[in-house]
Amino acid sequence: MHTYLLKRLLLIFPTLFGVAVVTFLLIRIIPGDVVELRYSGDRGAVSQQLLDQERARIGLDKPVWRQFATWIWGVARLDFGQSMWTGAPIWQEIKLRFALSLQVAVMATIVAVLLAIPLGVLAALKQDTWIDYAVRVFSIAGLAMPSFWLGIVLILMLLIVFQWLPPMVYTPFWVSPWQNLAQLIWPALAVGYRYSAVATRMTRSAMLEVLREDYIRTARAKGLMQKLVLSRHALKNAMLPVLTVVAIEFAFLIGGLVVTEQVFNLNGIGLLFVQAVAHRDYTLLQALVMLVAGAFILVNFLMDVAYAWLDPRIRYR
Amino acid sequence: MATPLAYDLEVVETRRRWPEALRDFGRRRPLGAIGAVVIVFMLLVAGLAPVISPYDPVAIDFGAMLARPSSAHWLGTDSFGRDVLSRLVHGSRTALLVGFGASILGAAIGAILGVGSAYFGGRVDLYVQRVMDIFLAFPLIILALALVAILGNSIPNLIMAITVPMIPRCALVIRASALSIREMAYVDAARAAGFGHARIVLRHMLPNVMAPFLIMLTAFVGQAILLESSLSFLGLGVQEPTPAWGLMLSGAAVEFAERAPWMAIFPGLAISLAVFAFNLFGDSLRDALDPRLRTQ
Numbered sequence: 001m002h003t004y005l006l007k008r009l010l011l012i013f014p015t016l017f018g019v020a021v022v023t024f025l026l027i028r029i030i031p032g033d034v035v036e037l038r039y040s041g042d043r044g045a046v047s048q049q050l051l052d053q054e055r056a057r058i059g060l061d062k063p064v065w066r067q068f069a070t071w072i073w074g075v076a077r078l079d080f081g082q083s084m085w086t087g088a089p090i091w092q093e094i095k096l097r098f099a100l101s102l103q104v105a106v107m108a109t110i111v112a113v114l115l116a117i118p119l120g121v122l123a124a125l126k127q128d129t130w131i132d133y134a135v136r137v138f139s140i141a142g143l144a145m146p147s148f149w150l151g152i153v154l155i156l157m158l159l160i161v162f163q164w165l166p167p168m169v170y171t172p173f174w175v176s177p178w179q180n181l182a183q184l185i186w187p188a189l190a191v192g193y194r195y196s197a198v199a200t201r202m203t204r205s206a207m208l209e210v211l212r213e214d215y216i217r218t219a220r221a222k223g224l225m226q227k228l229v230l231s232r233h234a235l236k237n238a239m240l241p242v243l244t245v246v247a248i249e250f251a252f253l254i255g256g257l258v259v260t261e262q263v264f265n266l267n268g269i270g271l272l273f274v275q276a277v278a279h280r281d282y283t284l285l286q287a288l289v290m291l292v293a294g295a296f297i298l299v300n301f302l303m304d305v306a307y308a309w310l311d312p313r314i315r316y317r
Numbered sequence: 318m319a320t321p322l323a324y325d326l327e328v329v330e331t332r333r334r335w336p337e338a339l340r341d342f343g344r345r346r347p348l349g350a351i352g353a354v355v356i357v358f359m360l361l362v363a364g365l366a367p368v369i370s371p372y373d374p375v376a377i378d379f380g381a382m383l384a385r386p387s388s389a390h391w392l393g394t395d396s397f398g399r400d401v402l403s404r405l406v407h408g409s410r411t412a413l414l415v416g417f418g419a420s421i422l423g424a425a426i427g428a429i430l431g432v433g434s435a436y437f438g439g440r441v442d443l444y445v446q447r448v449m450d451i452f453l454a455f456p457l458i459i460l461a462l463a464l465v466a467i468l469g470n471s472i473p474n475l476i477m478a479i480t481v482p483m484i485p486r487c488a489l490v491i492r493a494s495a496l497s498i499r500e501m502a503y504v505d506a507a508r509a510a511g512f513g514h515a516r517i518v519l520r521h522m523l524p525n526v527m528a529p530f531l532i533m534l535t536a537f538v539g540q541a542i543l544l545e546s547s548l549s550f551l552g553l554g555v556q557e558p559t560p561a562w563g564l565m566l567s568g569a570a571v572e573f574a575e576r577a578p579w580m581a582i583f584p585g586l587a588i589s590l591a592v593f594a595f596n597l598f599g600d601s602l603r604d605a606l607d608p609r610l611r612t613q
Contacts, residue, residue, distance in 0.1 A: 026467065148550055156582075258462065
């Protein structure tokens with residue numbers, strides 16, 4: 001098992017390196033660059049010389065491989081450089097927004113789990129009854145509704161029914177927990193409902209599988225109460241695949257809320273990403289993608305470790 | 318004696334006629350059948366869009382700005398006085414074109430990559446898998462967003478941008494099914510007969526991953542529609558004045574949400590219903606086609 005985990009750990013680096021190469025090249029194919037965009041307001045009034053000077057200042061005049069080497073050497077030392085648009089250090093640009101996106105991701109995951117596990121277990125126990133169908137329709141509907149639209153409808157309902165709008169300005173949790181939650185609970189609900197769908201279905205199918213195992217029959221035959229069979233024997237064993245999908249979705253949530261943040265006017269990682277694309281802010285974009293992809297790759301690795309550790313039936317070469 | 322004979326005949330006759338198979342699908346999987354009906358309805362609406370839409374979807378009428386739903390405008394009008402129903406009807410063309418275009422392309426390329434990767438195995442498999450891993454690490458929307466920025470936002474480019482992130486997801490699933498097919502005797506037989514790699518992959522292996530292929534395909538249509546509407550909502554997808562559901566939700570729809578909620582509600586309902594139908598249908602198709610996932 002140790003060699004398997006070591007191999008798995010070492011595989012992280014080529015993948016991350018590949019992500020770095022793809023990102024670096026991809027964003028440089030996008031037409032236009034940050035210098036051109038910054039002076040585009042002045043139209044033809046800017047001389048070519050000034051543009052060249054500006055490019056040289058932020059290192060865009062060097063050959064691409066040199067730029068890449070400089071950047072990747074920085075990344076290896078966890079130094080992502082400065083934003084090409086604002087000139088501020090990347091970590092400073094990302095810090096506050098990351099805190100916000102992370103909080104929404106955590107809250108959405110809690111919403112998703114609170115919905116998914118009871119519903120999934122219920123659907124599995126009542127397999128092929130109308131309850132099962134209702135749960136299935138509820139969760140597929142969650143997958144079908146765009147969370148940005150759900151957001152618009154939520155805000156609209158609050159406005160029409162309660163004549164109340166959630167605060168539009170972000171307040172950190174430690175400043176005013178109430179203000180903070182009043183703003184962030186809505187995106188968390190919209191996104192959490194959507195993400196509960198996959199977890200609900202996973203809970204249902206994992207429970208169905210476990211309920212057919214011999215040890216469940218044994219537990220029932222021993223005369224254990226249904227409640228105890230479910231909580232101690234079935235649920236515990238069905239949770240591993242559910243944990244995996246929840247964790248992977250969480251990793252995506254950190255950077256994948258691009259559209260939802262727009263609706264709720266949240267200044268998080270997703271919005272920053274859209275701005276960075278619009279400004280052709282290469283360094284910021286690279287850092288954001290590395291952050292999001294890195295989180296995904298890391299969570300995947302941790303899940304493999306968890307599997308190897310928690311499920312002794314799984315053997316690895 | 319008669320009963321076992323009849324039973325045998327039923328087993329032998331595996332090729333059923335279409336209407337019968339459809340009726341069976343409808344009876345055993347009511348949710349899937351509902352999905353299929355909605356999909357057929359959408360295809361009809363898209364096909365007959367110019368005939369059934371009451372107004373020109375791009376005709377601006379400042380006399381009827383933000384009009385409430387009424388007998389003249391069933392679903393109201395937007396901030397340019399354009400008829401919401403007509404824009405929805407025409408928007409279904411955009412949604413289906415991008416949805417089917419991207420998912421057929423993505424699933425096809427993914428299937429060829431997946432089967433090829435499984436067939437050749439060894440180094441080829443290893444490298445293809447690593448490249449897929451890299452692309453899987455990007456969230457769908459982020460990769461699509463970057464590609465749209467590169468390609469520009471015409472509809473063919475939008476399809477391309479949505480296709481690319483679909484490819485590794487399909488390749489992964491198809492490869493898993495193809496791995497077991499590689500070990501089949503008929504693949505060995507084809508190899509022994511001296512057929513080339515391309516022929517074995519395309520003629521012998523690809524048809525046998527049809528079930529997962531179709532499952533991925535239907536699952537992707539819904540996702541592609543959702544992705545298109547997200548990109549259009551951000552202003553990076555379909556451009557005005559082309560009618561598209563995501564686009565109808567952006568800008569004015571949010572601004573005027575309180576005064577004219579119909580502008581925001583109906584396009585979202587259309588997106589949800591479309592994706593819902595494809596997901597329901599895809600789900601039931603998976604249950605019907607994939608015996609390993611079949612419950613009991």
